[in-house]
Amino acid sequence: MDLLFDLGHSRLKWAGWAHGRLLAPGAAVWRDEQAAEFCERVLAGLEPPRRVAIAAVVRGQLAGTLESVARARWGCAVLRPLSTARCGDVRNGYHDPAQLGFDRWAGLIGAWARSPGRAAVVVDCGSAVTVDGLRDDGQHLGGVIFPGLEMMAEAFYARTGLGRTVTGSDADVAAGSTADAVAAGARQAVLGGIERAVQAWCQRLPGAALWLTGGAAPGLAPDLPATLQSAPHLVLEGLGQILQREEK
Numbered sequence: 001m002d003l004l005f006d007l008g009h010s011r012l013k014w015a016g017w018a019h020g021r022l023l024a025p026g027a028a029v030w031r032d033e034q035a036a037e038f039c040e041r042v043l044a045g046l047e048p049p050r051r052v053a054i055a056a057v058v059r060g061q062l063a064g065t066l067e068s069v070a071r072a073r074w075g076c077a078v079l080r081p082l083s084t085a086r087c088g089d090v091r092n093g094y095h096d097p098a099q100l101g102f103d104r105w106a107g108l109i110g111a112w113a114r115s116p117g118r119a120a121v122v123v124d125c126g127s128a129v130t131v132d133g134l135r136d137d138g139q140h141l142g143g144v145i146f147p148g149l150e151m152m153a154e155a156f157y158a159r160t161g162l163g164r165t166v167t168g169s170d171a172d173v174a175a176g177s178t179a180d181a182v183a184a185g186a187r188q189a190v191l192g193g194i195e196r197a198v199q200a201w202c203q204r205l206p207g208a209a210l211w212l213t214g215g216a217a218p219g220l221a222p223d224l225p226a227t228l229q230s231a232p233h234l235v236l237e238g239l240g241q242i243l244q245r246e247e248k
């Protein structure tokens with residue numbers, strides 16, 4: 001078995017990978033702990049793998065620590081694949097392919113593996129939200145990025161100098177406090193942004209499969225069109241595909 005990690009801004013996610021399938025996915029939030037302690041703690045609960053692959057868009061230090069802790073603990077190969085111009089039929093739509101976040105790249109490859117030969121739109125709701133389009137011949141056409149729920153609220157408080165005292169409720173547009181108004185506003189903005197971007201992609205890619213992934217997806221899904229299919233581990237699935245190809 002191989003072991004896959006996806007290191008985002010808020011959480012570390014992982015899963016085993018064998019015979020083209022994910023096994024026992026898990027996740028942990030990194031708080032104030034030392035990076036090495038955090039990695040040791042997570043790895044202690046996992047079976048020794050044959051190889052490790054890490055998808056990391058951020059946290060230079062944590063990614064490096066995860067890599068060295070895994071190597072020291074298991075003595076296995078640790079791969080950190082990067083966004084490339086091409087992976088099988090999937091072609092990166094960025095002018096500079098390396099600039100495309102690896103989570104986006106892996107998500108596209110995960111979408112293609114789920115429905116090869118079909119156009120796809122991948123919505124990834126993490127710390128930031130991304131909405132990418134993939135043509136039915138595997139050509140990625142690019143995509144959009146906007147701040148996620150937390151980042152949007154944080155930016156508001158930081159730029160206005162209004163301190164955040166409590167985390168607001170995002171349940172109702174009829175908000176009666178700053179905290180609630182900002183939380184509900186962020187939710188509306190994220191929902192609206194996703195809907196608009198997906199709509200635009202659907203005009204360009206009729207019949208596309210629409211995939212929804214990322215940590216904030218379960219909370220947003222009830223207010224999004226039911227045509228968006230949940231694929232919670234799409235990035236890890238894509239990472240598994242990339243790892244599988246590296247073997248050939």
Ligand SMILES: Nc1ncnc2c1ncn2[C@@H]1O[C@H](COP(=O)(O)OP(=O)(O)OP(=O)(O)O)[C@@H](O)[C@H]1O
Pocket residue numbers: 007008009010011012057103125126127128129148149150151214215216217219
């Ligand atoms: N338990 C939760 N309840 C509600 N929202 C959550 C929860 N966990 C994560 N989120 C939301 O998901 C976002 C993080 O998503 P995710 O776990 O995909 O993060 P990430 O992979 O670290 O993000 P990124 O890759 O964009 O850095 C948070 O900003 C928050 O809005």
Ligand SMILES: CC(C)(CO)[C@@H](O)C(=O)NCCC(=O)O
Pocket residue numbers: 057099100101102103104126127128129130145
């Ligand atoms: C946009 C995020 C933060 C989404 O996780 C990540 O994919 C990233 O850091 N991307 C690099 C910039 C880009 O994709 O254009």
Ligand SMILES: [K+]
Pocket residue numbers: 008103124125126127214
């Ligand atoms: K992500």
